[in-house]
Amino acid sequence: MPQAKSKPKSKKKTPDKAAHKIFKGIVIAFIALFIIGAIILKMSIFKAYPVEGKKQKLSISHGETYTGFIDELAKDDKVSFPIILKLYRKFFIHDTMKAGVYEVNQGMNMRQVLQMVSDSNNAQMNRILVIEGTTAKQLIQALKNDPLVNKSVVKLPTAQLLKDLNIPYDHPEGLFAPDTYFFDKGATDKQILTDLYQRQMKILNEAWEKRDPNLPYKDKYEALIMASIIEKETSVDRELRQVSGVFYRRIKLGMRLQTDPTVIYGMGDKYTGKISKQDLRTPTAYNTYTINGLPPTPIALPSKKAIEATMHPDDSENIYFVATGNGGHKFTSNLSDHNRAVQEYIEVMRAKN
Structure with a gap:
């Protein structure tokens, strides 16, 4: 008596193969994130500071801040991802910008410039x-x-x-x-x-x-x-x-x-x-x-x-003047006109309050 043919067993993914696929996906995602991160860092922290010629003077005023300095560079499209520069400053530069005139050489990146201006000993000249x-x-x-x-x-x-x-x-x-x-x-x-x-x-x-x-x-x-x-x-x-x-x-x-x-x-x-x-x-x-x-x-x-x-x-012939409240002054030649100008100023200031 002939034996009945057994049904073919369905192929199931083994735990090892599933884990391998998940791991492969994680590696690919990690590599993608690494590449994206590297691109972001290259366009921010490691981006070359814009220098005209071989070297350029960089003047830092008293009271100037890293935030203002970075925002100004971003506004002029000289750096991308300013938030990355600010985070770098927050975690790696534990000092304020120091006033002075610094020399930036061609090829210096933003990280090097940010570090340089935190130390007044690096200044070439003093801006007053x-x-x-x-x-x-x-x-x-x-x-x-x-x-x-x-x-x-x-x-x-x-x-x-x-x-x-x-x-x-x-x-x-x-x-x-x-x-x-x-x-x-x-x-x-x-x-x-x-x-x-x-x-x-x-x-x-x-x-x-x-x-x-x-x-x-x-x-x-x-x-x-x-x-x-x-x-x-x-x-x-x-x-x-x-x-x-x-x-x-x-x-x-x-x-x-x-x-x-x-x-x-x-x-x-x-x-x-x-x-x-x-x-x-x-x-x-x-x-x-x-x-x-x-x-x-x-x-x-x-x-x-x-x-x-x-x-x-x-x-x-003016002998009086008073602020307008909107910038500048109103000049008058007699007291009655001056008093009206004063009243106008008071009304402008009331409207603003």
Whole structure:
């Protein structure tokens, strides 16, 4: 009797083959992730820093941050995946950016540049930014805090500092030219301040020589005082000569200057961000609401533009101005128009609040 044929058994995957397939998939995924990660790293951390030519100077300002620096590079399409650079900085660079001028060689990658600017010893030069309208006190304090400046005079009393710098004035305010400067790493504070003083005097002397006739300033130092006030009253370049004209006419008419920045300067450390009516009535040597004419010294470091505007006031009839609340000022020639401009300013500020 013939035997019945057995049914063919269905092929089943053995555990070993299933595990092998899973493992193979994991390996492929890992390799894919590795390749993607490598591409991302190459386009971010290991991407060559953009250099024009064989080498390039990189200037880092005081207070500049890695976040701002990386965002600026990303904005200019010089790096991709800025988040990777920020993560690298967070976990591998445990310090802040150090101000100075660094030399970046062709071929250096972003990782090397980020590491380099965390150590001021790598700086080739020191970048010193003197902002127009800041004070001599702020400048001297910045030099005190700058690790790349060799200190020799900034810790001296003011009278001794001026004497050591051969400056023939009793007060340092207004005497140093605001600008961006580059000095060798380790330059002395005396060298830096002397250079800034000489530049400011050159600007002042040249502007004084070319001044309009019949200005109400008896000498160039009084003009420097006025330039510092103008500098503090407006940050809009086109308004400098208009502000100059207002104060020029007030002095000619025998009016008080009545300018808030002088009151603030006279308050010194008592100023906390707001001026009260009592502050306007409290006499100081700088309160132009209570004194006639100019204060005894400048109140800030005026720019070249402000100094030149002082020497060439506009020829309008305006003797008042007030902020618009939207940037800039409104200039008027009579009190009724000025009062309307003040009311308009108040309404704009109320609408914003």
